[in-house]
Amino acid sequence: MIALLARDLKLSMRAGGGALIGVLFFMTVVAVIPFGVGPDLNLLARIGPAILWIGALLASLLGLDRLFQAEREDGSLDLLLMQETPLVLTVFVKCLAHWLATGLPLVIASPLLGLFMNMDEVAIGATTLTLLVGTPAITFIGAAGAGIAVALPRGGLLVSILVLPLAIPVLIFGVSAVYAAIQDPAPFLPPFLILVALNLFFAVIGPVAAAAALRLSSD
C-alpha cells in the first residue's frame, strides 16, 4: 500500500502530473475574482473566505476524473482489481495520494491568497484549517464520481457535475466555520466538528462506492 502511495505521488510530480495544475487553477480563479467584484478591500476581506473555499472546491475536482481513468487506460486497473488486498483500501490509498498531491498544495497556497484578499490573521488561519480538514472530504466523495465515470471517454466534466451537489455540505460547513471564527457570537467548534465528521463519513462512503463502481465497470 505504501508502494502504491509512493508511486502515485511520484506520478503526480512527473511530467504530465496534475499536482501543479491544481494550485495554478486555484490561484487563477482567486486572482480573477477582484476583476469581477472590484478592488474594494473591505468587500474582498468579507467574501475572501468564501472565494478561497469555492476556488479550492473547483480546483480539487480538477483532475479527479483521471484518478482511475489513467489506471484503466494502461491496464493497471485490472491488476489492482485482481489482488487479495481489499479494493476499498486500494481506492482509499489512491485518494490519499491524490489529496497529498493536489489538495495539500491548495491548503498551503491558501494563506498567501488570503493576503491578496485582505483577510486578517484569524480569517486566514481559520480558512487554512478548514481547507485542511475539508478538501480530503471533497477528494473522497469525488473518487466515487470518478469510479462511476471511469469508463467514459470524456468523463471529466460529468464527474464535476455529479460530485458538486454532493459536496455542498462540505462547502457550507467549511465556510460557516470560517465565518464563525471571524464573527464573535457564533461558536467555531460546532461547524468545524461537523466538517470533521463529514470528512470521516465521506472517507468511508467514497471509497466503498468507488470500489463497487470499479468492480462493475470492468469488462
Next chain:
Amino acid sequence: MSEPSLAIRKFSDLANPTRFLALVAIVWPWLAGLTVCLFAVGLYLSFASVDDYQQGQTVRIMYVHVPAAWLSMMCYTVMALSALGTLVWRHPLADVSAKAAAPLGAGFTLVALITGSLWGKPMWGTWWVWDARLTSVFVLFLMYLGLIALNRAMDDPTRAAKASAILILVGFVNIPIIKFSVEWWNTLHQPASVIRMDGPTIDPAFLWPLLIMAFAFTMLFFTLHVLAMRNEILRRRIAVLRRHAARSAGEAA
C-alpha cells in the same frame, strides 16, 4: 398472450419482462382512469375551496406545489429501491425502473420549483429565495439532471444501470446530510421575516383538496412510470432485434 404460464403467481414472476408487459397492458388503463378521476375531484375541490385570509388566491398554487414536492422525494426513493434491486438482486426490470423514473423525478421537481417560485413572487416579493426547502429541492433537481446525463453518456444499458445505481445510492445517503446542512446554512443567513408554508395547523378546508391532489399526483407518477418502463422494455427489444439483424446479415454474406 393467453397461455397460463404467463399468469403472475409470485411477485418474483414480475422479473420476466414479458409477464410484466402483460400486466402493464391490463393495469395501465385502470391506473390512468383513476388518475383522471382523482384529478377531476382534486382540481374541483382546489378551486372550490375558500381563499386563505392571508394568502388569497395564491393558496391554490399549494395544491400543485406540495404534491409535486412530495413526489420529487418519493420518486428518488423509488429509484433508490430500484438501485438496490439492480445491485443486490441483479434484476433487469430494476434497471428499467430506475432509468424510467429519473426523467419523471426531474419533471416533478421542476414543477415544484416553478410553482414554488410562482408562489414566492406575490408572497415574498421575489421569484427566488434561498430558502432551505427551495434550495434543497434545487439541489435534488441538479442530482436528477446529473443522473440523466450519466445515463445518456453510457451506451451499454446494463453498465449504465449499474453505474447510476451506485450514484443513486450515494445520493440517497447524502440527501439527509444535504438537507441538514442547507437548513443549518439557512438559519445562519436567513432574515427572520420570511413566511413559512408550514403554519401551526392546516385548516381541514385546505387539507382535503391537498390530500386528494397528493394522491392524484402519486397515481399520475405510477401511471407514467409504468408506461415509461414499458417503453424502455420495448426499446431494448428493438435493440436486440437490430443486433440480431446485424449478425444474421454478417453470416449470410
Next chain:
Amino acid sequence: MRLVAEGLSARRGEDLIFRDISFEIAGGEALLVKGANGSGKSTLLRVLAGLLAAEAGTVRLLAATQPVERLGEAAHYLGHRNAMKRELTVEENLTFWKAFFGDFAGGAGVCVDEAVDTVGLGGIAHLPFGYLSAGQQRRMAMAKLLVAWRPVWILDEPTAALDVAAERMFAGLVTAHLSRGGIAIAATHQPLGLEGLRELRMTGFTGAAETVW
C-alpha cells in the same frame, strides 16, 4: 494443485459470448486457448481472472498452497495493455508491482534486476518506460510476471508485436514456470513454441443469444 473450470458462460453487454466451457488443468500443465478473432478468447481469460463476472459456472483452484477465494488472487494477468506507467522508469514500475503484488505462498519472485536480465533487457531499467520500443515494453511487462510469484499465469496474446527471438525467450519463461509446478493459460494465434500443450478451441457462440428481454 488443480485449476477446475465448470460450465462457464459469459455475456458481454447483451451478447452471449460462449457457453458451457469446462476444463481442468493440473500444476505443471499449460492450456492454449485458440480460435478466430471474436471467438471469446479474451473474454474467457478475463472471466478466469475474475475481471468479468461469469454468467454461469465456476472457476476453482484446488489444493493450492494457500486458500483462495478468487482465482485472480493466485494469478498473474498479462493483458493487451502492459499495465506500466510511461512516466516512471522501468525499475520504478517493477519495484512498485513487486511490492504491491507480494508473493503467493509457496514461491518467491526474483529481484527486479534479475527479472530485467531474464527478459534480455538488462541495463536499460533506469529509462522511463515510455522511451522503450513496443517490443521492449512488452518484454518489460513480461518481467512483471517474474518479480512476484503467482502459481497461475493468464496470458492474453502475450507475444503479439514480438520478434522470433523474443518469442523464444518467452517460451523459455513459460517452460520454467511450468517446471516450478505452475499453470499457464494462454490465448494466442501464434504457436508459443512449446511442445505437448493441451488446446482449447473456441468456436464462438453462433446460436441465437438468449436475452431477458
